[in-house]
Amino acid sequence: MSNEAHGEEQLIRLRLELHGAVQGVGFRPFVYRCALEAKLTGWVLNGPDGVVIEVEGRRDQLETFHTRILNEHPRVARILAASVDWVEPVGFHGFQIRESDAEGLLSVQVLPDLATCPQCHTEVRDPANRRYRYPFTNCTQCGPRFSIIEQLPYDRPVTTMRSFELCPVCRAEYENPLDRRFHAQPNACPVCGPQLALWQVPEGAESPTLHHAVCMPTSATVLAEGDVALRGAIAAILAGQIVGVKGLGGFQLICDARNEQAVARLRARKQRPTKPLALMVRDLAMAETLCLVPQEAADLLASPEAPIVLLRRRDEAGVAPGIAPGNPYLGLMLPTTPLHHLLLDTLEAPVVATSGNLTDEPIAIDEADALQRLTGIADWLLVHNRPIMRPADDSVAMLLGGEPRLLRRARGYAPAPVILQHPAPSILALGAQLKNTIALSVGRQVLLSQHLGDLATPEARTLFGQVVADLMRLYAATPTAIVHDLHPDYFTTTFVQRRGDGVLPASAQVLSVQHHHAHLASCMTEHQIQGLALGIIWDGTGYGLDGTIWGGEFLYGNVAYSQRVAHLRPFLLPGGDAAIREPRRTALALLYAIDGVQAMEWDDLAPLQTFTAHERVVMSRMLQTGAQCVSTSSAGRLFDGVAALLGLCQRVTFEGEAAMMLEYVADPYETVSYPFMLVGSSLDWRPTLIALLADLRRGVAIERISARFHNAMVSSMVAVARMIDPPVIVLSGGCFQNRLLAERAVAVLGACGKRTLLPRQVPPNDGGISLGQLAAAAARIEGYTLTEVVRIARAYTFVPGME
Numbered sequence: 001m002s003n004e005a006h007g008e009e010q011l012i013r014l015r016l017e018l019h020g021a022v023q024g025v026g027f028r029p030f031v032y033r034c035a036l037e038a039k040l041t042g043w044v045l046n047g048p049d050g051v052v053i054e055v056e057g058r059r060d061q062l063e064t065f066h067t068r069i070l071n072e073h074p075r076v077a078r079i080l081a082a083s084v085d086w087v088e089p090v091g092f093h094g095f096q097i098r099e100s101d102a103e104g105l106l107s108v109q110v111l112p113d114l115a116t117c118p119q120c121h122t123e124v125r126d127p128a129n130r131r132y133r134y135p136f137t138n139c140t141q142c143g144p145r146f147s148i149i150e151q152l153p154y155d156r157p158v159t160t161m162r163s164f165e166l167c168p169v170c171r172a173e174y175e176n177p178l179d180r181r182f183h184a185q186p187n188a189c190p191v192c193g194p195q196l197a198l199w200q201v202p203e204g205a206e207s208p209t210l211h212h213a214v215c216m217p218t219s220a221t222v223l224a225e226g227d228v229a230l231r232g233a234i235a236a237i238l239a240g241q242i243v244g245v246k247g248l249g250g251f252q253l254i255c256d257a258r259n260e261q262a263v264a265r266l267r268a269r270k271q272r273p274t275k276p277l278a279l280m281v282r283d284l285a286m287a288e289t290l291c292l293v294p295q296e297a298a299d300l301l302a303s304p305e306a307p308i309v310l311l312r313r314r315d316e317a318g319v320a321p322g323i324a325p326g327n328p329y330l331g332l333m334l335p336t337t338p339l340h341h342l343l344l345d346t347l348e349a350p351v352v353a354t355s356g357n358l359t360d361e362p363i364a365i366d367e368a369d370a371l372q373r374l375t376g377i378a379d380w381l382l383v384h385n386r387p388i389m390r391p392a393d394d395s396v397a398m399l400l401g402g403e404p405r406l407l408r409r410a411r412g413y414a415p416a417p418v419i420l421q422h423p424a425p426s427i428l429a430l431g432a433q434l435k436n437t438i439a440l441s442v443g444r445q446v447l448l449s450q451h452l453g454d455l456a457t458p459e460a461r462t463l464f465g466q467v468v469a470d471l472m473r474l475y476a477a478t479p480t481a482i483v484h485d486l487h488p489d490y491f492t493t494t495f496v497q498r499r500g501d502g503v504l505p506a507s508a509q510v511l512s513v514q515h516h517h518a519h520l521a522s523c524m525t526e527h528q529i530q531g532l533a534l535g536i537i538w539d540g541t542g543y544g545l546d547g548t549i550w551g552g553e554f555l556y557g558n559v560a561y562s563q564r565v566a567h568l569r570p571f572l573l574p575g576g577d578a579a580i581r582e583p584r585r586t587a588l589a590l591l592y593a594i595d596g597v598q599a600m601e602w603d604d605l606a607p608l609q610t611f612t613a614h615e616r617v618v619m620s621r622m623l624q625t626g627a628q629c630v631s632t633s634s635a636g637r638l639f640d641g642v643a644a645l646l647g648l649c650q651r652v653t654f655e656g657e658a659a660m661m662l663e664y665v666a667d668p669y670e671t672v673s674y675p676f677m678l679v680g681s682s683l684d685w686r687p688t689l690i691a692l693l694a695d696l697r698r699g700v701a702i703e704r705i706s707a708r709f710h711n712a713m714v715s716s717m718v719a720v721a722r723m724i725d726p727p728v729i730v731l732s733g734g735c736f737q738n739r740l741l742a743e744r745a746v747a748v749l750g751a752c753g754k755r756t757l758l759p760r761q762v763p764p765n766d767g768g769i770s771l772g773q774l775a776a777a778a779a780r781i782e783g784y785t786l787t788e789v790v791r792i793a794r795a796y797t798f799v800p801g802m803e
Helices: 003-009 027-038 059-071 118-124 168-175 226-238 260-270 284-290 295-301 338-347 367-373 458-474 491-497 515-526 577-581 583-601 613-625 635-645 657-665 686-698 702-724 739-751 766-782 787-796
Strands: 011-021 041-047 050-058 078-087 095-097 196-200 221-225 243-246 251-256 308-312 329-333 351-355 380-384 396-400 403-408 417-424 427-429 439-448 481-485 509-513 533-543 549-557 562-568 571-574 629-632 677-679 682-684 729-732
Touching (some): 011 059, 027 041, 027 059, 027 095, 050 059, 196 226, 221 226, 226 251, 226 338, 243 338, 284 295, 295 308, 403 766, 427 458, 509 766, 533 635, 549 702, 571 577, 577 583, 583 613, 635 686, 635 702, 657 702, 657 739, 686 702
Parallel strands (some): 308 396, 427 481
Antiparallel strands (some): 011 050, 011 078, 196 221, 243 251, 396 403, 533 549, 549 562
16 A cells, blocks of 8 residues: 555655765764654664665654754764655664764765864863863864874774773763764773873973873973873963963964063064964953954854954954054964863963964974974973874964855865865875865865965975875875976976875876966866856966966866966066065066166155165166066066055065055055056056056055055956956955955956855965866866867957966
8 A cells, every 4th residue: 555545654764865074973873863852763874975874754754854864963064965765664673873884985074173062161161070171072073083083984993092992981972872972083081081291392302202102201391291281381371481282283382462572482483573373262252352253253263163263353452462463353263172272261361372383384293293393482392192193284264255265274174075066086186386285086075185385395395295195095095197286396296297206106197287277177166167257366476378477367268278368467576586575676677667777766665765776776687688587467466566665565574465464554445446458468557556656656645545456456357357258257366365355356246247256165375276276187087178268268368378
C-alpha cells in the first residue's frame, strides 16, 4: 500500500548527505540529539565527503528534523551542499553514531583553528569547574584543528595531542554522544593535558635542547609552571616588559598597549619602525572604549574565526601613540584561546599582540625556534608543551560597504576551501612573491594555505617549501599541473624550474599565469562568475606580458584568459626597487613626465627639497636616459608619488605606507574631481597632476587635494567601463584595500548600472593570487581558448597583450 494511503502514519526513510565543514565540529552528536528528541531511528556517520544520515519516521517528523539540521547545526559548521533522498524504510531500531567510513576520507576538509567558544570560556572562569583557569580548555566548537593535525582522517593519534593520554573523566566526555566534547580530538584537562611554563630569555641563547614533555630548556631559566607561570607573565607585562606567548598557530609578542616605552622597545627590537601593531582586547566593551564598533564588526570580532578587524579609533582611545602612528584605524581582536582570555581578564587593559618574529620572517612555532629567534626581542617566553604542527598567523579583516573583507587569510580561515563550479584535476598553484599563499584543488574544493608572507628571506622560502610538501602530503595529492607567476625571477618560478628540489612531481604539467589576470580570475571564481567581466586590477607590481611592470590595468575576459583593454599611462621608476622604498623618486618621475628636466627645479615641492643638488642631477640623468629605470603602469606607485608630492611620505618602511597616508588624509565629503584623458588605451594622468599641483600652489588643503585625486581615479574607471559596457566589473589588487577608493568605486559604478564585485573570501592583495592561478589553469586545461575573448575584446583593444 502506498505511503499516501496511510498519510502521516506511514514510515519513510530520509537519507541526507551533507558536504562542507561538517566533521570535527560536533555535527554527529548534534544529529544524535535531534533524532533522540524527535524519537526517530537510524544512524549518522562521517563518510568520505561529509556527514551521512539515514533516519526513519513519519514524513512530517522527518521534514521537521531536516529543517532543524540545516538551520540549527553547530555554529562552526558550514554546509556547502546537501543531497536528500526519500526511500523505503528498513526498520531501524534506536539511533546510533556509527564508526566512520574511512575509505576516501582524504577528500574531506581540514578545519581551521577556532576561537574559544562561550561555553568553554564560562568553564574556565568558574571556580567550581574542574577546568577553572585551565588555558587549554576546548570542545568540538573551538580550539586547535589545522595547527595540530598531522594526517587525515582527523583523529587524536594523528595529531600533536597523541602524547597526552586522556584521563578517565576526559575519556568519558570523549566517548559520550550527548557531551559536547564527543570526539573532540584536542580534549584535555589539568590532569591529563598540556601545561604552561614561564622562561626567562637569556642573552645570546644558542640552539637549545628541549625536553618537551616538561617544557625544560637547557639554555633558558624556567621560573614557574602552570598557573604561577601565567601570573608571572602578567606581572612582566604590567612591568613594561615583552612576553613571547605561544598561541594557537605560533608565538605572539605581547606588551602593555598603554606603555609607550614598551611599545617603542618592541618596535626597535622587532625592526618594525612604523607599521601598525595589532591589539588584543578583553571583550567588546573594551573594544568600544578604543574604537567605533558597528554591529557587523562586533559580530566579526566575536566570530569563531576571531580575526583582527580594522576599526576607526576614538579620539580618546587610551593607547600609546606608537601603536599606529598617523593612522585613524586600530587593528583589534578578541582573545582567541583560554590562555589569552586569562591574560586579558587579569590585565584589564589592551595589549599589543603582534607576530612572534623579526619583520619579514615566519612566526616561530616551537620553543627551540622561539628561544633562538626571539632572543633579543622578548624578555620572557610563556610556553606550553602542546606541539604546533604548522604556523598560522592571525587573520586580518576590514568592513567595506558593511561587509567583512579579508586582508590576510590565516588562523580561523585557512585551509577552508573556496568551491569551484565544476571538479578540477589536481592542480597546485604557488601564488605570488609577496603575501604568498598556496592553493591545491581536490575535486570542487580549492584548499588555500595560510598566509605565508613575503618570500624575501631564507626562512620564508624554507617555510614555503615545507608548506607545499605538507599540503600535498596531507591530502595525499600528486598534482597533474603546477601553476606559477609569469615573472621569471620570482622565487616561485625558480622553485618550479628546480621541481622544488624533489618536492614537486616531475611529470606535472607547468603553466604560468600573468599576475593581474590571476587577480581577475580569483575574484570571478569566488563569486562564481561565468562568461566575461571587466577587471579593474590596480596594485603595486606585476610582471606584464610586454616585460614591463604593470599595475594599473583594465582586463576584459573570462577566468581562463583576458585581454588588456586599457591601462594607466606608463612612467619610469628611477632606481627600480629603490623608488618603491622612496616615493620621492616616483614623484620626480611624475614631474619629469609633465615638464621634463625643468621640473627638477620646482623647489617649492616637498620631494625636491629632500634631494641634494648632486642627487637631482643624478636623478635627472637617469630619467633622461632611462638608465637604471623601470617602466611601469602601476596605480600603487602613482598613489605613492602623489603622497610624496603632498609632503605626506618621502620614504616608506612597509609596503603601502605612502598610499595609506594619502587615503587617510582625504576629505570624504569632497566631490570635485581632477581631469584626466583617455588616449587610445592609455589613461593619461598628467592632466590630473597638473590640476593637483595648481591646487597645491594655491594653498588648497591637502585633504581636499587627496580626495579630488581619488575622485579622478574613480572617474577613470567609469570612463573605461562605459566604453566596454561589460556585464560584470571586478575590482581587485592591493589598491582596493584603500577603503575610500573601493567604496567610492562601487558606489559610482553601481550608480551607472554596473554590477561591481570585490573579493570577500580571499584578500584583494596578492594573498588571493594562488586561487586565481589555479582557477585559470583549470579552465585552460578544460579547453577554454582565447577565441571568444579576442573576438569580443578586439573592438576595445589598442595595445597588443593577451593573457
